Amino acid sequence: MKKENQNIVTVVLAAGASTRMRSPKQLLNWGNSTLLEHTLNTVLELNSSEVVVVLGANFEIIQSEISKYPVTVLNNTSWKVGLGKSIAVAVEYIQxxxxxxxxxxxxLADQPLIDSRFLGELCNAFNPNNNxxxxxSYKNGKRGVPVIFDKYYFEELMLLNDDDGAKTLLKTYANSVNSLKPQFENLDIDSKEDYNYLHKEIFKK
Structure with a gap:
């Protein structure tokens, strides 16, 4: 669980078209719900200041599926630009x-192995006003999402406009980056094969 004195807004990025899936990846079955709902239930356990979900492709369909959740839904109409634009849309709202x-x-909405305990560890490692x-941290040495950015970076985050997300900021401000390694292998679901493999592993009969 996160520190009580933190005001961290959690943003779930779920705007992609899932072209390789032939159907909205966000709505793939995961347990008793969907992939996106699983992510929302995970982040809502943190009691963040607010949870923001950025949608884009298939906006109406997905929005109707998550209407019962206490989250703010944003429509990134420029979702084809890539992940960076969704981050920019969210941070502009937060500002x-x-x-x-x-x-x-x-x-991200497609990392179902991420749990609230690890997100809480990220929050506990974050000290406001220290940039x-x-x-x-991933096993190949890469660093990425889930990630927390201090408000110091908001202006630059709002300028993102490509599919590299915030990778440029991680490189530019490498000296300000701290990384935590989860006790599990954090996997993205990028293809139907990824989904079938993970779903089978997690929900073994």
């Missing part, structure tokens, strides 16, 4: 909030 925000935590970036 207009009428309460103090210390940072933003960015989570910190807290990333997730």
């Amino acid at each position: 207009k909030l009428n309460y103090k925000v210390d940072g933003v935590m960015i989570v 910190q970036i807290i990333t997730t």
Whole structure:
């Protein structure tokens, strides 16, 4: 669970078209719900200041499926530009909030192995007003999402406009980056094969 004195807004990126899936990846079955709902249930356990979901492709269909959740849904109409644009849309919204925000935590909707305990560890490693970036460490040495950015980086995050997400900031501000390694292998579901493999592993009969 995160520190009580933190005002971190959690952003779930779910705007992609899932062209390799032939159907919205966000709505693939996962347990008793969908992939996106599983992610929402995970992040809502943190009691963040607010949970923002960025949709794009298949907006109406997906929005109707998550209407019962206490989240703010944004429509990234430029979703084809890539992940960076979704981050920019979310941070632009956060900048207009009428309460103090210390940072933003960015989570993907297609990493179902991420749990609330690990997200809580990221939050606990984050100290506001220190220009910190807290990333997730992968076994190949790469650093990425889930990630927390201090509000110091909001102006630059709003300028993102490609499919590299915030990788450029991680390189530019490498000295400000701290990484945590989860106790599990964090996998993305990028293809039907990925989905079938993970689903079988997690929901073995």
